[in-house]
Amino acid sequence: MKSNYPSMRARWSRNRIITKVVSVLCVAAMGLGVAVIPTATQASASGKTNINYWFWGESDIPGMTKWMQQRITTYEKANPSVTITLVPQSNTTIISSFQLASQSKTGPDVDTQWATLPTLLPALQGEVTPISNYVSKSEMSHWLNTNENTIGNKVYAMPLYLIGVPLVWNKKLFVKAGLNPNVGPKTWAQFLADCAALKKHGITPLGMGNQDGYFGAWMFAIYEKQILNSINQLTQGVANVGSSQAKLLASLKTMYTMLSGLIKSGYVNSNVESLSLNQGWQLFPQSKAAMSFTTDGNVLAWAKAVGEKNVGVTRPPVWGTGKLASTYDTTQSSDEFLASWSTNKAAAAKFLTFLHTTANMVALNKETGAFPADNRFPAKDITDPLAKALDKLDTSGTSVWLENDIPPQIDSNADLPAGQLITSGSGSPAAAVALWKQQLQKWQLQQPTQFTLFKKWATGS
Amino acid sequence: MSSASVSLDSNRPRAAAPTTRKVRRRRQWWPYGYMAPVLIVLGVVFGYSFVEVVHYSFYAGSIGSLVWVGTANYRELATDPQFIHSMFNNFKLLFTVPIVTVLALAIALMINTAFRGVRQYRAILFLPYILPATAMGLSFSYLLQGNGVLDALLTKLHVGFLIHDWLGSPSWVMFSIGGVIVWQQLGFGVVVFSAALLAVPAETVEAARIDGANWWVVQRRILIPQIRRIIEFFVILQAIIVLSSVFTYVYVLTGGGPAYSSSVMEFYIYQNGFENGSIGIASAGAVVLLVIASVFIALYLWVRIRAAKDTR
Numbered sequence: 001m002k003s004n005y006p007s008m009r010a011r012w013s014r015n016r017i018i019t020k021v022v023s024v025l026c027v028a029a030m031g032l033g034v035a036v037i038p039t040a041t042q043a044s045a046s047g048k049t050n051i052n053y054w055f056w057g058e059s060d061i062p063g064m065t066k067w068m069q070q071r072i073t074t075y076e077k078a079n080p081s082v083t084i085t086l087v088p089q090s091n092t093t094i095i096s097s098f099q100l101a102s103q104s105k106t107g108p109d110v111d112t113q114w115a116t117l118p119t120l121l122p123a124l125q126g127e128v129t130p131i132s133n134y135v136s137k138s139e140m141s142h143w144l145n146t147n148e149n150t151i152g153n154k155v156y157a158m159p160l161y162l163i164g165v166p167l168v169w170n171k172k173l174f175v176k177a178g179l180n181p182n183v184g185p186k187t188w189a190q191f192l193a194d195c196a197a198l199k200k201h202g203i204t205p206l207g208m209g210n211q212d213g214y215f216g217a218w219m220f221a222i223y224e225k226q227i228l229n230s231i232n233q234l235t236q237g238v239a240n241v242g243s244s245q246a247k248l249l250a251s252l253k254t255m256y257t258m259l260s261g262l263i264k265s266g267y268v269n270s271n272v273e274s275l276s277l278n279q280g281w282q283l284f285p286q287s288k289a290a291m292s293f294t295t296d297g298n299v300l301a302w303a304k305a306v307g308e309k310n311v312g313v314t315r316p317p318v319w320g321t322g323k324l325a326s327t328y329d330t331t332q333s334s335d336e337f338l339a340s341w342s343t344n345k346a347a348a349a350k351f352l353t354f355l356h357t358t359a360n361m362v363a364l365n366k367e368t369g370a371f372p373a374d375n376r377f378p379a380k381d382i383t384d385p386l387a388k389a390l391d392k393l394d395t396s397g398t399s400v401w402l403e404n405d406i407p408p409q410i411d412s413n414a415d416l417p418a419g420q421l422i423t424s425g426s427g428s429p430a431a432a433v434a435l436w437k438q439q440l441q442k443w444q445l446q447q448p449t450q451f452t453l454f455k456k457w458a459t460g461s
Numbered sequence: 462m463s464s465a466s467v468s469l470d471s472n473r474p475r476a477a478a479p480t481t482r483k484v485r486r487r488r489q490w491w492p493y494g495y496m497a498p499v500l501i502v503l504g505v506v507f508g509y510s511f512v513e514v515v516h517y518s519f520y521a522g523s524i525g526s527l528v529w530v531g532t533a534n535y536r537e538l539a540t541d542p543q544f545i546h547s548m549f550n551n552f553k554l555l556f557t558v559p560i561v562t563v564l565a566l567a568i569a570l571m572i573n574t575a576f577r578g579v580r581q582y583r584a585i586l587f588l589p590y591i592l593p594a595t596a597m598g599l600s601f602s603y604l605l606q607g608n609g610v611l612d613a614l615l616t617k618l619h620v621g622f623l624i625h626d627w628l629g630s631p632s633w634v635m636f637s638i639g640g641v642i643v644w645q646q647l648g649f650g651v652v653v654f655s656a657a658l659l660a661v662p663a664e665t666v667e668a669a670r671i672d673g674a675n676w677w678v679v680q681r682r683i684l685i686p687q688i689r690r691i692i693e694f695f696v697i698l699q700a701i702i703v704l705s706s707v708f709t710y711v712y713v714l715t716g717g718g719p720a721y722s723s724s725v726m727e728f729y730i731y732q733n734g735f736e737n738g739s740i741g742i743a744s745a746g747a748v749v750l751l752v753i754a755s756v757f758i759a760l761y762l763w764v765r766i767r768a769a770k771d772t773r
Contacts, residue, residue, distance in 0.1 A: 092716075095736065096735045096736045096738075099523065099735075099738040100735070100738075102523075102525070103523060103524040103525055103738075125526070210719070211606075211628070211629060211715070211716070211718065211719070212716060212718075213716075213718065270607060270608070270626070271606060271607025271608045271609075271626055271629060272607075272629070273607065273626055273628075273629030273630070273718075273719050274602075274605070274606035274607040274609070274626045274627070274628045274629030275606060275607075275629075279606075408737075409736075409737045409738075409739075412732075412736055412737070413732070413737065416718075417718065417719075417720040417721055418720070420718050420719035420720035421719070421720040423719070424629060424630060424631055424719040424720060424722075426630075426631040426632075426719065426720060426722065427720060435720070438541075438542070442537070442541070442742075443737075445521060445530075445533070445537065446521050446522070446537075446733075446737070446739040446741065446742055447521070447522060447523070447737070447738070447739060448521055448522055448528050449522050449523075449526040449528070450522075450523075450526075
């Protein structure tokens with residue numbers, strides 16, 4: 001025992017020493033880590049201009065991210081002091097990521113957002129710096145559809161491309177159903193008649209997907225618009241000005257009744273509710289559905305699958321009687337803007353302007369088939385007859401994409417699920433409208449500042 | 462000398478006593494010193510977050526533009542059909558707990574007897590548990606979508622009347638999600654129960670057999686009672702999981718749809734907090750979820766303490 005005691009103590013002392021050494025090393029390592037982080041940041045900050053770009057576009061235009069990456073490589077070569085980090089966003093993160101970034105005032109220097117309210121609401125809250133502060137008027141005069149992101153005389157974001165939403169039909173399947181393959185439905189009555197004929201021949205008339213709620217949202221964008229005489233009817237209804245909300249809800253009920261009729265008649269694929277919009281669209285190139293509402297880019301891609309001569313495009317059939325019923329459904333869809341907290345706004349704006357050079361716009365069209373939102377793009381370069389037809393639809397007359405004019409929260413919490421109530425058959429048009437009403441009230445309660453800003457914007461006060 | 466030396470000897474233990482006490486006192490406190498960094502981190506990560514969540518639950522708006530609304534968020538939750546529906550969906554999923562438990566126990570008892578390939582079989586059963594949620598979500602969405610793989614199989618088997626849009630129909634979607642939960646959690650249950658069964662002394666089972674107990678009696682009277690505490694622990698753990706950790710299943714399979722029909726409390730919190738930026742209502746939802754989960758966490762702790770006492 002006696003001999004063991006000192007050795008135990010010695011071991012205990014040794015352990016204490018080892019523990020102390022390890023602790024000191026750990027603390028030193030932590031200290032070193034803390035010291036290293038700012039050093040790295042300082043090094044990058046002092047040497048180069050770093051532009052953090054949160055980008056979205058692939059869902060609209062397949063190949064868009066690759067095109068952007070190539071432009072960045074070219075720009076960085078020409079401007080070695082600039083580094084651009086591209087962070088692709090998904091449909092589910094595009095809005096929430098920027099909202100979170102806004103709360104901490106960190107993250108992107110340049111952000112992509114869906115056009116109009118998803119861009120303008122953050123702008124009204126001071127999170128977006130007008131791009132017109134950094135880009136000349138003469139340059140901006142070439143950009144198309146800037147009105148989608150303008151408040152007063154300030155343009156908040158830059159468009160990159162335009163997409164239209166036509167009705168596309170498969171001529172082969174039309175022939176099979178005994179329909180004229182060269183004439184698409186123009187009126188609602190013609191559309192219903194075509195659907196009936198196709199269904200009679202065992203062909204799914206309309207191929208769509210609503211698991212993510214976007215088919216419903218598209219029906220809102222295309223057909224709720226056709227009831228309205230002006231966008232103000234929608235925005236003031238959302239802002240609950242006077243009796244406008246009751247009128248808006250009544251018009252929504254009419255639209256959902258129409259959608260419900262389509263579903264009940266079996267004119268939409270039976271699994272619409274378990275397919276996402278993208279999955280539902282795939283029924284068309286697989287010749288499993290005769291018609292679809294889709295984007296220009298998809299039409300061109302599908303034409304390769306089913307043969308261009310078998311594809312026809314037209315405006316969505318006219319259903320409503322409002323003044324907006326005659327407008328088409330083109331939008332810049334998404335836009336690029338400068339985050340208010342960015343310390344590299346001028347450099348970022350310079351890069352964005354570079355994207356609009358004719359060479360880049362031509363490359364955008366060649367590589368992705370997208371129609372650039374720039375009047376310097378030589379439209380005569382479009383030689384493909386189908387692409388020409390789509391471009392003609394996109395650029396002729398006024399266009400409205402109604403989904404852009406509702407706050408993102410209302411879009412995701414009312415517009416998308418209300419459509420799902422109808423397509424899943426689990427709710428009536430009245431239930432869909434009740435959901436809208438409840439969500440409008442909830443938004444007003446939960447986002448009082450946003451609501452006030454929106455109301456000011458909607459009423460022009 | 463002699464007496465002095467005796468006295469010295471007799472004094473030695475008394476002289477040593479304060480040193481021992483000091484050492485003991487030191488030994489009593491130094492473990493807390495080691496734990497301190499972790500406790501501080503936990504305090505900051507969980508304690509601070511908890512206080513902040515409760516604090517935010519009394520506000521509306523987003524961070525940077527918060528407006529004090531008192532208990533309005535809680536009143537809103539009480540009347541919000543989406544939240545109430547989400548809460549009921551969590552409760553509906555509690556039905557998966559007995560299913561997972563019974564199935565996992567049955568499988569664990571069956572594979573408890575050593576047979577060729579038992580390890581591989583156990584590994585296969587555990588595989589779903591470690592599959593990434595995205596892979597699982599993609600696979601099951603193809604399997605369960607209307608006119609998907611399952612429906613095609615049912616058609617081939619001439620039982621077309623069973624065909625449903627498993628994820629797209631509000632009447633079926635919770636059954637589908639419940640089924641995926643059972644499928645994934647089953648492997649975990651089997652592993653937990655198998656480990657517990659392996660710890661049962663072989664002599665106990667042997668003694669029962671010598672006394673004439675058949676296979677069924679051994680399972681029912683010997684093995685299951687021996688792992689009772691583990692079963693209780695597993696049941697409560699599963700209940701906590703289906704109440705507060707099923708977000709992934711809902712997010713990857715249905716996104717809460719169609720029309721909120723498969724939303725659960727976590728999804729509601731995520732949607733309001735992250736998608737809408739309505740931090741107040743999301744925080745209030747989180748507080749409610751925490752209160753409900755706390756009941757099960759308390760039960761879990763009670764079971765653990767009881768089990769520890771039994772072991773002693």
